[in-house]
Amino acid sequence: xxxxxxxxxxxxxxxxxxxxxxxxxxxxxxxxxxxxxxxxxxxxxxxxxxxxxxxxxxxxxxxxxxxxxxxxxxxxxxxxxxxxxxxxxxxxxxxxxxxxxxxxxxxxxxxxxxxxxxxxxxxxxxxxxxxxxxxxxxxxxxxxxxxxxxxxxxxxxxxxxxxxxxxxxxxxxxxxxxxxxxxxxxxxxxxxxxxxxxxxxxxxxxxxxxxxxxxxxxxxxxxxxxxxxxxxxxxxxxxxxxxxxxxxxxxxxxxxxxxxxxxxxxxxxxxxxxxxxxxxxxxxxxxxxxxxxxxxxxxxxxxxxxxxxxxxxxxxxxxxxxxxxxxxxxxx
Numbered sequence: 001x002x003x004x005x006x007x008x009x010x011x012x013x014x015x016x017x018x019x020x021x022x023x024x025x026x027x028x029x030x031x032x033x034x035x036x037x038x039x040x041x042x043x044x045x046x047x048x049x050x051x052x053x054x055x056x057x058x059x060x061x062x063x064x065x066x067x068x069x070x071x072x073x074x075x076x077x078x079x080x081x082x083x084x085x086x087x088x089x090x091x092x093x094x095x096x097x098x099x100x101x102x103x104x105x106x107x108x109x110x111x112x113x114x115x116x117x118x119x120x121x122x123x124x125x126x127x128x129x130x131x132x133x134x135x136x137x138x139x140x141x142x143x144x145x146x147x148x149x150x151x152x153x154x155x156x157x158x159x160x161x162x163x164x165x166x167x168x169x170x171x172x173x174x175x176x177x178x179x180x181x182x183x184x185x186x187x188x189x190x191x192x193x194x195x196x197x198x199x200x201x202x203x204x205x206x207x208x209x210x211x212x213x214x215x216x217x218x219x220x221x222x223x224x225x226x227x228x229x230x231x232x233x234x235x236x237x238x239x240x241x242x243x244x245x246x247x248x249x250x251x252x253x254x255x256x257x258x259x260x261x262x263x264x265x266x267x268x269x270x271x272x273x274x275x276x277x278x279x280x281x282x283x284x285x286x287x288x289x290x291x292x293x294x295x296x297x298x299x300x301x302x303x304x305x306x307x308x309x310x311x312x313x314x315x316x317x318x319x320x321x322x323x324x325x326x327x328x329x330x331x332x
């Protein structure tokens with residue numbers, strides 16, 4: 001294990017100063033520059049964070065998700081909770097800044113940020129002026145400027161279609177939401193819809209009549225879109241639907257159940273996220289498990305690399321996912 005003496009020798013400060021700082025001695029007065037040098041030296045030598053009692057970094061969590069969106073999709077609530085947990089584990093002070101607060105509310109003394117939600121090009125430009133250390137979760141708005149970690153949704157979409165085809169489905173539909181572009185103030189195709197269209201076209205199975213898109217990733221959106229699908233398609237209703245998120249899928253199940261359409265005998269459902277409620281709906285939902293703790297843990301690690309190791313090369317990390325089989329779809 002790295003010793004206090006080794007950290008002192010490498011950083012150029014006394015063992016007493018290093019020891020008092022690492023143990024968070026409130027009576028010690030050192031400049032932010034000295035604190036940063038000692039902490040960075042300790043971490044670069046391999047001194048474990050769990051033995052450091054002082055706050056190592058102050059980072060901003062830019063949570064560009066509205067309160068309504070967080071209530072409608074527990075995916076984001078769980079993400080916020082996990083980010084707070086891992087930041088605390090890493091001795092990071094986490095300052096939450098919400099969209100209604102704006103970029104200007106970000107403290108000047110942060111070492112970096114983690115961002116969730118949709119950002120305009122102007123906001124990204126301002127962020128880069130504040131700090132070069134940043135990680136986006138679930139999106140990759142500018143891979144030349146910042147790191148990002150995302151579920152590999154194109155691959156997830158392809159795997160879902162492959163599972164359906166393997167079970168004999170050819171009449172496959174898609175129900176999803178849109179991506180809101182903050183620069184144009186317009187709703188655009190989400191990557192899941194784009195991937196669905198692309199792969200279904202390659203298989204010569206794409207039917208535009210089977211695609212139903214609404215503005216939100218919410219239960220109500222799924223419910224209304226499925227009602228429309230039932231009314232419009234009648235007997236031509238697809239035998240399988242790939243749904244963009246569990247929140248939407250819960251609404252899909254409600255509409256199908258209300259219309260006495262059996263699941264999975266008449267319509268099979270696969271979605272994405274594997275939120276806790278997915279196992280309790282009727283029927284329980286087959287869904288790709290997005291490992292939210294791993295998303296959050298990796299984002300914290302990526303940010304630590306940028307701050308401590310001063311890494312300049314930007315990273316884009318794609319997280320794979322496996323299907324959790326339940327009664328809304330049975331893989332034969």
